[in-house]
Amino acid sequence: MAAPAAKTEGLYDCREAWVATLETLAASDERIVVVVNDSVGSSKLGGFQKKFPDRLVNVGIAEQCMVGVGAGLANGGRIPFVSAAGCFLTSRSLEQVKADIAYAGFNVKLVGQSSGVAYGELGPTHHSIEDFAWLRPLTNLTVIAPADPWETAEAIKWAAAHDGPVYIRLSRMPVPALDVPNRVFRMGKAELVHQGSDVTLIGCGTTVHLAVAAAEALKAEGISARVLNMATINPLDEAAVLAAATETGAIVTVEEASVRGGLGGAVAELTASNHPVPVERVGFPGFVPTGSVDWLFKEFGLSADGIAAAARRALQRCRK
Amino acid sequence: MTLQNDKPALIAQKALWMRRRAFKMVFDAQLGHPGGDFSAIDIIATLYFGVMNYDAKTPNMPGRDRFIMSKGHATGALYTALCAAGYFPEDWLDTYMKPRSMLNGHPNRNYLPGVETNTGPLGHGLPVGLGIAIAGQMTGADFRTFVLTGDGEIQEGSHWEAAMTAGNRGLRNLTWIVDRNRLQQGAGTEETNGLDPLDKKFEAFNWDVAMVDGHDPAALLEVLSAPAGDRPRAIIANTTKGKGVSFMENKASWHHGVPNAEQFDLAMKELV
Ligand SMILES: Cc1ncc(C[n+]2csc(CCOP(=O)(O)OP(=O)(O)O)c2C)c(N)n1
Ligand SMILES: [Mg+2]
Numbered sequence A: 001m002a003a004p005a006a007k008t009e010g011l012y013d014c015r016e017a018w019v020a021t022l023e024t025l026a027a028s029d030e031r032i033v034v035v036v037n038d039s040v041g042s043s044k045l046g047g048f049q050k051k052f053p054d055r056l057v058n059v060g061i062a063e064q065c066m067v068g069v070g071a072g073l074a075n076g077g078r079i080p081f082v083s084a085a086g087c088f089l090t091s092r093s094l095e096q097v098k099a100d101i102a103y104a105g106f107n108v109k110l111v112g113q114s115s116g117v118a119y120g121e122l123g124p125t126h127h128s129i130e131d132f133a134w135l136r137p138l139t140n141l142t143v144i145a146p147a148d149p150w151e152t153a154e155a156i157k158w159a160a161a162h163d164g165p166v167y168i169r170l171s172r173m174p175v176p177a178l179d180v181p182n183r184v185f186r187m188g189k190a191e192l193v194h195q196g197s198d199v200t201l202i203g204c205g206t207t208v209h210l211a212v213a214a215a216e217a218l219k220a221e222g223i224s225a226r227v228l229n230m231a232t233i234n235p236l237d238e239a240a241v242l243a244a245a246t247e248t249g250a251i252v253t254v255e256e257a258s259v260r261g262g263l264g265g266a267v268a269e270l271t272a273s274n275h276p277v278p279v280e281r282v283g284f285p286g287f288v289p290t291g292s293v294d295w296l297f298k299e300f301g302l303s304a305d306g307i308a309a310a311a312r313r314a315l316q317r318c319r320k
Numbered sequence B: 001m002t003l004q005n006d007k008p009a010l011i012a013q014k015a016l017w018m019r020r021r022a023f024k025m026v027f028d029a030q031l032g033h034p035g036g037d038f039s040a041i042d043i044i045a046t047l048y049f050g051v052m053n054y055d056a057k058t059p060n061m062p063g064r065d066r067f068i069m070s071k072g073h074a075t076g077a078l079y080t081a082l083c084a085a086g087y088f089p090e091d092w093l094d095t096y097m098k099p100r101s102m103l104n105g106h107p108n109r110n111y112l113p114g115v116e117t118n119t120g121p122l123g124h125g126l127p128v129g130l131g132i133a134i135a136g137q138m139t140g141a142d143f144r145t146f147v148l149t150g151d152g153e154i155q156e157g158s159h160w161e162a163a164m165t166a167g168n169r170g171l172r173n174l175t176w177i178v179d180r181n182r183l184q185q186g187a188g189t190e191e192t193n194g195l196d197p198l199d200k201k202f203e204a205f206n207w208d209v210a211m212v213d214g215h216d217p218a219a220l221l222e223v224l225s226a227p228a229g230d231r232p233r234a235i236i237a238n239t240t241k242g243k244g245v246s247f248m249e250n251k252a253s254w255h256h257g258v259p260n261a262e263q264f265d266l267a268m269k270e271l272v
Helices: A014-028 A046-051 A063-075 A086-092 A094-103 A131-135 A149-161 A205-220 A238-248 A263-274 A293-299 A304-319 B003-029 B034-051 B075-084 B090-095 B125-139 B157-169 B189-193 B198-204 B217-225 B261-270
Strands: A032-036 A056-058 A079-085 A109-113 A142-144 A166-169 A191-194 A199-203 A225-229 A232-234 A251-258 A279-284 B066-069 B145-149 B174-180 B208-213 B233-238
Touching: A014 A032, A014 A046, A014 A149, A032 A063, A063 A079, A063 A086, A063 A094, A079 A086, A086 A094, A086 A109, A086 A131, A131 A166, A131 A251, A131 A263, A142 A149, A149 A166, A191 A205, A199 A205, A199 A238, A199 A304, A205 A225, A205 A251, A205 A304, A225 A238, A232 A263, A238 A251, A238 A263, A251 A263, A251 A304, A263 A279, A279 A304, B003 B034, B003 B075, B003 B090, B003 B217, B003 B261, B034 B066, B034 B075, B034 B145, B034 B174, B034 B217, B066 B125, B075 B090, B125 B145, B125 B157, B125 B174, B157 B174, B198 B208, B198 B233, B208 B217, B217 B233
Parallel strands: A032 A056, A032 A079, A079 A109, A109 A166, A142 A166, A199 A225, A199 A251, A251 A279, B066 B145, B145 B174, B174 B233, B208 B233
Antiparallel strands: A142 A232, A191 A225
C-alpha cells in the first residue's frame, strides 16, 4: 500500500505507540495475542512477531475469517487484538464485527490501522471514513480514536484491561503531541484541550490538533473557541456536548470521516433532541476524488482555516 | 511468418512498453504496486492484444469480452493496457495518483473507460465476473469473461463461494486466471496460508484446469484462445513477481516498493 508517512520534526506516527504498548502488555500477560490479515508490516507488528511468534495468527487475506477467529480466541480465554487496515477490518467483516464481536459480546480488541483517508491516492476502497457511522450503532462496542501517541498508548492499555469489545481507530498520519497538563485517560469522557465560550470545536483522532490551531486563529479575531477532544465516539460524552451547546451556543465537529453518521452525526442527533444549536460538521461528504492525504485534508476543510471558517458559519447562523 | 505467428511478438512488444511505462508511472508518483504489475503484464497484454474482442471507441459495446482486474492494486498493468488498447490518450498516464486524476490508485469505472468494475479490496473480481457470465448465459450472448486474480488474494472466501457457483452452473463462458507468483503483501503465499495444490482444488469445484507459463505469450495465447469446454476454466499462470527487473524479481518488498532514481535507471536499462 502507500509509502509510509514521512517523519517530521515534532510529529509522531501513533503506530509506534501502539506496538510499543502492545509489546509491553504482552510481555506480562500471556493471554494477549494478535490476529492479522497479511498485515504484519502495515500494522508495524514485525517486532511483536519476533518476540512472540506463537502469539500472532496470520489468517492471510481473509478478513471475515480474521474477525471470527478473534471471537473464537476470546471464547478460548485469550485477549485478541485483531489488527488490519481500518477499511477492510470494518467494512469487509462488518457482519462478523456486529454478530460475532458486538452482539455476542466477546472480549476482542479491533485495531483499525491507517484509518480515515491515510491511504490517500489509493482511493475510497482503501479509505475508512464510514467506520464511525457503521460501528456507532453497535451499542456495546466502545469506539476510540486517539489523538496523539500518549492517548494511543493509554487507549491500548485501557482496552487490554477492559472486559468487552473495543474498536480503536489509528492513523499513520504524523500528528503532534497535544499540550494538555496533568492528562488522565478517561474512556467516554471528552478532554478539554482549549478553553472558550463563543463556540465549541469538537474533534477526535487526527483532527484535534487542527481544531486547536483553528481556536488560536479565531482568538486573533476575538472569537473564543472551546476545543474538546472527543476520543471516545461510543459511548458519547453527552454531558460535555450538552454543556457545549448550552454554554457556547454553537458547535463545529471535525472528523477524518464521513460527515454522515459519525461524530458530527452523534452530536447533531443529541443536540437536536435536547438543546438545538447550530452544528457545522467538517469531514468528507462521501467518496472523495483521487488525491494525497494532505491534499484531501485541505480540499475538504480539515485545516485550521477550514475549521475556523466553519466556526464563523456556525456563529453566523446563531445571529439569524 | 503467418499473421497468427506474429501475435506473440506483437504481445511481447506491447508488454515491454507496458512494463516501462508502468514503472515510470510508479516512479513519478512514488506510489504503486510494481511487483504485481510486472507479474501480470504478459497475461493482460495477451488478453488485450491477442485474445479479447472489444472496441475501445465503444467501451460499452454489449457483445464485448469482459476483463475483470480483481487484483486492483496492479493499476500500472491495467492502465497501460487500456491506454495501449486505445481507451484513452497516453498523457492521461502522467496524471497517475495526482489530485482529481481519473487514474486513481485502484480502478474506478466511473472515471475510466474500459474498466468493467471497481476493484481494490481483494476477492471481489470473481463474484462480479460470475454475475457477468450468468448474464451472458441468460441472454444467450457469446462473449467471454476473463477474471484475473492474484494468488494471495484467493485466501478470501468469496472466491470459493463464486467458484462453487460457477462450477455448479457449468459456466463455460467464464475464465479465471490466477497470477501465481507465490508472493502476497508481506511474505510467500505458502508460508502465510498455503494454497497448493490449487489445480486439485479447482478440479474438485468442477472447473477445467490448465497450467501455463504466465510470461510466455505464445503459451498464454494458446490456452486463452482455446475453445470453451463444458464448464468454467481456471488457468494457473505461473509467474514471477517483479518479472523483468533482476533486483525486483521474487522480492516481497517490491509489492508496494517504489524505485529511487538509480533503481529506475537500472530498471530501464534491463527493460529493453
Ligand atoms: C480485502 C483486502 N485485504 C487486504 C488488502 C491489502 N492488500 C493489497 S495487495 C495485497 C496482497 C495481494 O497478494 P496477491 O493476491 O498475491 O497479489 P500480487 O502478488 O499479484 O500482487 C494485500 C494484502 C486488500 N487490498 N484488500
Ligand atoms: Mg501474489
